[in-house]
Amino acid sequence: MTSSTDPRTTNLRETVESFWAAAEDRNWTAFADTLAEDVVYTLPQTRERVSGRERYVEFNREYPGDWHLRIERIVAEPGQVVTWLHFTVGLDEMYGISFFTGDAEGRVLTITDFWPEPYEPPVGREHLVERY
Template identity: 50%
Template sequence: MTTAEDTVFAYWDACEARDWERFAGLLADDIVYHLPQTRERIRGRDAFLRFNREYPGDWHISVTRVVGDGRRAASWVTCAVDGEHVPAVSFFDLDDDGRVSVVTEFWPEPYEPPPGREHLAERYPAGAVV
């Protein structure tokens, strides 16, 4: 039996490999992809595949962590594109057949910390994996 973690690792592996046939096999027909920061929603396997196929740039995904329980999982990945490393956090729901049915994804923008806590925190280089 495949776990939610296994499915999410396979999802990112197929995505990185641009193996869109294998990627499609991991998705429910009625998948819903949510991007809360831009208030976008993509419905259906075909639209979601096209969204990923047509995403611009020479991007690459590396997985930092995947955790799951039952039919839910979350991942932390880093997307490298044009020399920039951007983290993403994704939440996955799987259907009864173990296919990805809902993805909610956050692509946080880095920002400078507010002044006054330098004595409490250390800074690490941008793009470093923690």
């Protein structure tokens, strides 16, 4: 078991926090500084992949709409970090889950994003659940 003070955990967690702060601020220079040169971004739901720092920064810079994000939760361990985000684009709200790995310098090496769509639960379990 690795200590919560393991520098690999702390460094990547701090990098990911900086990554999201820079994205929210549209500070693309600071955002790029969090990334490894050969970063790979994957979106399994759309089967898209973006390779390389320059392309990934541009992918985010060109994302349409007035979007904003806030971190709901971060889970970190050596070499990987998971974030749960609340994301808005205009009036639309959604949640995303992002998995990060880091390189030896503590920069983001891979990101895999999941953007699940909300849906209505199946009928028949109303007696067991509380809707919020």
